[in-house]
Amino acid sequence: MSATLESLIEALRCLPGVGPKSAQRMAYHLLQHDREGAARLGFALDSAINRIQHCERCNTYTETSVCDRCQSDRRDTSVLCVVETPVDLNMVEQTQAYNGLYYVLMGRISPLDGFGPRNLRLEQLVARASDGLVKEVILATNFTNEGEATAHFVSELLKRQGLKVSRIARGVPVGGELEFVDSGTLAQALRERRRLES
Amino acid sequence: MRPVKVERQAAFVLHSRPYRETSLVVEAITRDYGRMALVAKGVRRPRSAMRGVLMGFQPLEITWSGKGDVVTLHNAEWQGGQPLLQGRALLCGYYLNELLINLLPREDAHEQLFEHYSTTLQTLSASETHDAAFFSAALRRFEKRLLGELGYGLMLAHDTSGQPIAADIRYLYEMESGPRIIADSSASAGTISGQTLLDMDAESFDNPVTLIESKQLMRSLMAFYLNGRQLHSRRLFEELADL
Numbered sequence: 001m002s003a004t005l006e007s008l009i010e011a012l013r014c015l016p017g018v019g020p021k022s023a024q025r026m027a028y029h030l031l032q033h034d035r036e037g038a039a040r041l042g043f044a045l046d047s048a049i050n051r052i053q054h055c056e057r058c059n060t061y062t063e064t065s066v067c068d069r070c071q072s073d074r075r076d077t078s079v080l081c082v083v084e085t086p087v088d089l090n091m092v093e094q095t096q097a098y099n100g101l102y103y104v105l106m107g108r109i110s111p112l113d114g115f116g117p118r119n120l121r122l123e124q125l126v127a128r129a130s131d132g133l134v135k136e137v138i139l140a141t142n143f144t145n146e147g148e149a150t151a152h153f154v155s156e157l158l159k160r161q162g163l164k165v166s167r168i169a170r171g172v173p174v175g176g177e178l179e180f181v182d183s184g185t186l187a188q189a190l191r192e193r194r195r196l197e198s
Numbered sequence: 199m200r201p202v203k204v205e206r207q208a209a210f211v212l213h214s215r216p217y218r219e220t221s222l223v224v225e226a227i228t229r230d231y232g233r234m235a236l237v238a239k240g241v242r243r244p245r246s247a248m249r250g251v252l253m254g255f256q257p258l259e260i261t262w263s264g265k266g267d268v269v270t271l272h273n274a275e276w277q278g279g280q281p282l283l284q285g286r287a288l289l290c291g292y293y294l295n296e297l298l299i300n301l302l303p304r305e306d307a308h309e310q311l312f313e314h315y316s317t318t319l320q321t322l323s324a325s326e327t328h329d330a331a332f333f334s335a336a337l338r339r340f341e342k343r344l345l346g347e348l349g350y351g352l353m354l355a356h357d358t359s360g361q362p363i364a365a366d367i368r369y370l371y372e373m374e375s376g377p378r379i380i381a382d383s384s385a386s387a388g389t390i391s392g393q394t395l396l397d398m399d400a401e402s403f404d405n406p407v408t409l410i411e412s413k414q415l416m417r418s419l420m421a422f423y424l425n426g427r428q429l430h431s432r433r434l435f436e437e438l439a440d441l
Contacts, residue, residue: 017219111292111431112213112299118437145254145288152285153434157441182250184276191281 060104076100078135109150136164203263212295232306236271287322292431311347335403354399365393
């Protein structure tokens with residue numbers, strides 16, 4: 001096997017879930033059946049690596065030093081929503097129920113995997129949340145143990161800066177019938193019930 | 199010989215890691231089969247029924263089949279009744295899991311330890327309003343019983359010469375041997391008071407000095423048995439304290 005082909009196969013293995021066999025299949029496929037696609041892939045990867053960076057304010061991916069959302073003057077600068085990933089950010093955006101700004105952690109704290117606070121850019125979050133305009137930080141990390149651990153650490157960190165911190169609510173989903181809701185969710189919804197004001 | 203299929207076994211997930219595209223390898227502690235590894239196929243798919251169930255610190259009943267080092271998980275059902283761990287309690291839970299993963303050999307049944315782990319989680323989950331001392335006491339109790347179950351039980355009632363521990367004497371706790379009386383009775387580093395040993399024996403951690411000294415003793419014991427392995431959860435506690 002040529003050295004170039006070998007290094008292509010080796011390079012493809014960096015993708016999650018791709019072992020030596022799949023990498024070899026991909027390499028042969030690209031070379032035999034889709035050279036044009038391979039060229040596009042190579043170009044797209046090259047330009048993505050060179051042009052996509054983290055937004056200086058919200059840490060999400062952007063081609064400019066500050067992303068369009070953070071530059072927009074139609075956003076409410078008094079609330080900052082903290083999410084784990086850009087995908088989570090998109091989900092919150094889709095709700096059209098939130099008009100504030102974001103901070104993307106690009107990960108979560110997972111103690112047993114050795115992934116701790118030092119692996120997240122938390123100094124940048126503290127600086128962002130302390131801009132004087134942010135009045136409330138909403139923690140929208142996942143409701144998994146890792147998401148909770150992350151929320152706990154981040155809330156302790158931000159509360160020490162004198163910031164007001166809140167956590168998104170959890171419970172029975174919209175349109176959810178109790179009969180079909182999983183019992184863990186229902187149990188938590190009962191514990192975190194709220195009083196109806198008269 | 200282990201049965202090929204085991205149904206509805208009481209268990210807790212200790213840790214899980216992604217495996218292939220849509221699966222997980224789950225490290226769990228079970229009541230009758232001890233710590234084991236299970237492959238949970240397809241559970242990372244969005245609509246998998248087990249997706250939200252295989253969460254750490256929650257009482258489950260699991261069904262698996264297979265022989266060998268890694269068996270196949272077929273079903274997991276949430277047993278309920280326990281709030282999710284939050285805040286400091288959650289970090290304590292991670293610490294317990296890390297101890298079990300590092301110290302408990304696989305497939306060694308420890309029913310008592312399982313029960314105690316379960317009770318400790320309940321204590322932690324019901325403790326939103328408690329202070330740091332409450333959590334420390336819960337961890338010390340668990341550590342003590344864990345060492346006992348592993349066959350490294352602490353010697354807390356007698357010293358190395360067989361004499362009963364006296365509350366007002368200071369001792370040096372020697373690894374795998376026990377407390378030895380020291381001539382110099384001042385509270386020098388690494389020594390422990392007889393009172394602390396007696397309190398630990400009785401699992402009574404109300405005295406603040408007992409809490410501090412037992413923590414130091416347990417820390418050196420754990421370091422000894424962990425044999426150089428570092429605990430990530432402890433580092434997280436320290437990072438939190440450094441804020």
